[in-house]
Amino acid sequence: MLRCPSASVVKPGFARASFLARGIVGLSLLFLCAISVTAAEKTADSKPGAAPRTLLRLPRWIESLGERAARKPAEQPAASARKSSPRGPLATSPQAVASQPIAPKALDTQPSDESFLEPITTEETLETEQANEIDIASTPASSSEGKPGRALLRSRTAAELDAHTTLTSGWGDLVGETTGTTLGADSDSLDLSDEPTPAKPNLGPETSVLKREALERVSVQPEPTTAAASSSARSSDSKAFTPPEQATPEQIPQGKKSVPAIAEQISSIPVQAEHGSDSIPPIATPPEETPTLAIDPASFRGVYPGKTTREELESGWGAGEPFTRQDGEAGFFWEIEPFDRIEVTLDGDTVGSIRIKLAAPVAVSELSKQLEIADLRTVSILDEDGVSIGEVFPERGVIFSVNPGTQSATAVMLEPLDPESFVLRSEGEMSESVAFAIADLHYAIEIDPKHLRAHRLLLVLMCEQGRWQQASRLATAAETLDPLDIWTRLKHASVLMALNRLEDAREKVAGVKAQENISPLVTAQADRMLGRIALASTSPDYQKAVSHFEEAIRKATPLSSNRSTSIQKAARDVLLDAHLGTALAIARGTWQQKSRVIPKWIARSEAILSEVKSDDTDRDMMELQLCRGALAASAGSADSIDALPWVKRLLETRDRLGEHTSDPWRQRQIDWEIGEGLSDALVASQKRGDASDMLDNATLTAAYLERGATLRELTDAERRNVGDLLFRIGILHSLQKGDHATAVTWFDKAVPLWNNNPSFATQGELGRLGESFVSMAISYWQVERREDALAISRKGVDFMVEAVDQKQLDERSLAVAYGNLSTMYAEEGDSDQSKTYAEMASRAEATGTKLQ
Structure with a gap:
């Protein structure tokens, strides 16, 4: 047998x-x-x-x-x-207990004599005024040539998704009042509602894995609901998104005589780019899968910006009249009926841009329909006062000049495809649709492989989505483009940590910390990362980890009251992570008085979160981080922290996030975080000998992890x-x-x-x-x-x-x-x-x- x-x-x-x-x-x-x-x-x-x-x-x-x-x-x-394990058993002999260090006391936001840290000196406090924030450099408001399309954008908001059915079991009963579907501890199947609550798109697995039929348990991953997203209006072999109803355009002169004429004369030239399934409405539903872009640069009467030569232009249009604009830009113009004026600027011996001045203002919506580009996602150009002065269609290289603050187009500009317009659009849509933002950034880098900001933004998104191999390549490229940038180097180190290349990560962070004249914020961030590296090592050094977290707290505490909002936010993030990291180091290590000290560190972490305003957009994600940190500490020392209240809080936080998260990619990102937190709760339950509802709870955990892993590159x-x-x-x-x-x-x-x-x-x-x-x-x-x-x-x-x-x-x-x-x-x-x-x-x- x-x-x-x-x-x-x-x-x-x-x-x-x-x-x-x-x-x-x-x-x-x-x-x-x-x-x-x-x-x-x-x-x-x-x-x-x-x-x-x-x-x-x-x-x-x-x-x-x-x-x-x-x-x-x-x-x-x-x-x-x-010899040692990150969560190994504690020594129990009297000699071992006597040699254990006393767990460090929890810190207040402001240092006190009761903490294990020395008071911060006046000299260190003065450094706060000189602290520099670490941020991705912003896009210039305009180019050196003064071309439009460089101002900070505002992008149209994506439509809300339908609610997802929430799988709950065991632990799910803790928040049964707030979730759409509840599975009891003794149930063997999930009752999926056919009518999800429209106002609350809950996160979580969309398919029950608890059904009795064996074949229905094979996968908990949802089927993709859409394929490629951005495509040409002329693609007829695919399914289009359904656009929501839009407001009626304001009543303005329509200039109907000029619209058909320009539509007849503006065309597009195909390029070697993959086309999606069909066109996208201006207000686009976030896709489930990576979209592709329909790249079709526009032309006017056979002239293509960035391609047609001056000789070809004059051969087709005849000689034009020279002009010089107030900003010094020169070119040639033609008066061609029914347009008021056609201006062409040259870039060397090649057509740089075409500006078509309309005889009368035309509604942007009407003009875009006539040009067959109404289904494309646009990016609005704002002046220094935040007033709209133009609409850009990046895939076509088309720009509508509008009367400030209106939707009345006065001119149409055609330019070569500009990577900046794709970057700007991605910034505007990043919070609503990660998929669209990634597609735009990829194409921006394809056009300009040296576009540093595109690399940095894409690096951030790849890290958030857990695509670590792609993130590693992007970090290497970004660091090559700007070897001295501190943000890029620290971000690169975080990628190396995720890939378990801990020695390379430590070397990179130590190199940043060893630089001269670095700000206290950089020092705090570097020490916080060094503490995490010490925890993640094969043979963790818990005392060294605590020492690094101690230094990070020392440097970040005065920065939390800095006049700069961005520095306050960065310091707050460091403080929260350093406090949770200290709690975890104590929980996993061999210390005296663990059960008394760990709850104080968790309470101090809660106090940091309590200082964040309730309407702060980052509060729920910080709450998620707090819950995960507390559950990780509970997994390390189950007798010190009861996991059950934190599981309830974790699932309640997921519900709140679900109320304003419509992007399926971000939903999966949150699913992964929830699954990781529940995994730690399983450990704590096992260590405490709690076997109630464990199979259901484990299955729920697996469902979150499997769905969250759909687009990740698992290490x-x-x-x-x-x-x-x-x-x-x-x-x-x-x-x-x-x-x-x-x-x-x-x-x-x-x-x-x-x-x-x-x-x-x-x-x-x-x-x-x-x-x-x-x-x-x-x-x-x-x-x-x-x-x-x-x-x-x-x-x-x-x-x-x-x-x-x-x-x-x-x-x-x-x-x-x-x-x-x-x-x-x-x-x-x-x-x-x-x-x-x-x-x-x-x-x-x-x-x-x-x-x-």
């Missing part, structure tokens, strides 16, 4: 916190043994001469996960090569952790409910996340990985996917053998894996292979080697 790796021969303490962080409820050994006996009898009847079967057993660290009684689970066997650590959670859910279904068919659907999603994942070797977890594969193989065998079961078992054995070679796993653990393979081959009728593995199992069992 098949059996899982035996716990009786494996030393406890194996798994690190990232695996425990996905620990859930547990397993029923009695049920599993019943399956083993039944299968053994069946096998014995069919193969009387087969090798004797062994009982199916699980390692204690897996078995204890599913015990319904409230008790603390057994620890996973520890890899001896790793190796993220792939490992998400795979851990999916594996645990599958194990629970197979052993707690006897549902192997459902179990393998979860395993099918976990295995690809674990394949070719070097983080297991880096963290010394190959043995745990191998035992997990061996355990999964049992469910594959039970559902008659025997080839998969054999392949997964062999892969598990390979990992276990490597772990034994590296002295990370007891050699006797291989006896279970070899015994299972022997049983499988015997039932397949391969007696030779069965005998070989049976002999290997006997030798491994007899070895009795113990790790020291």
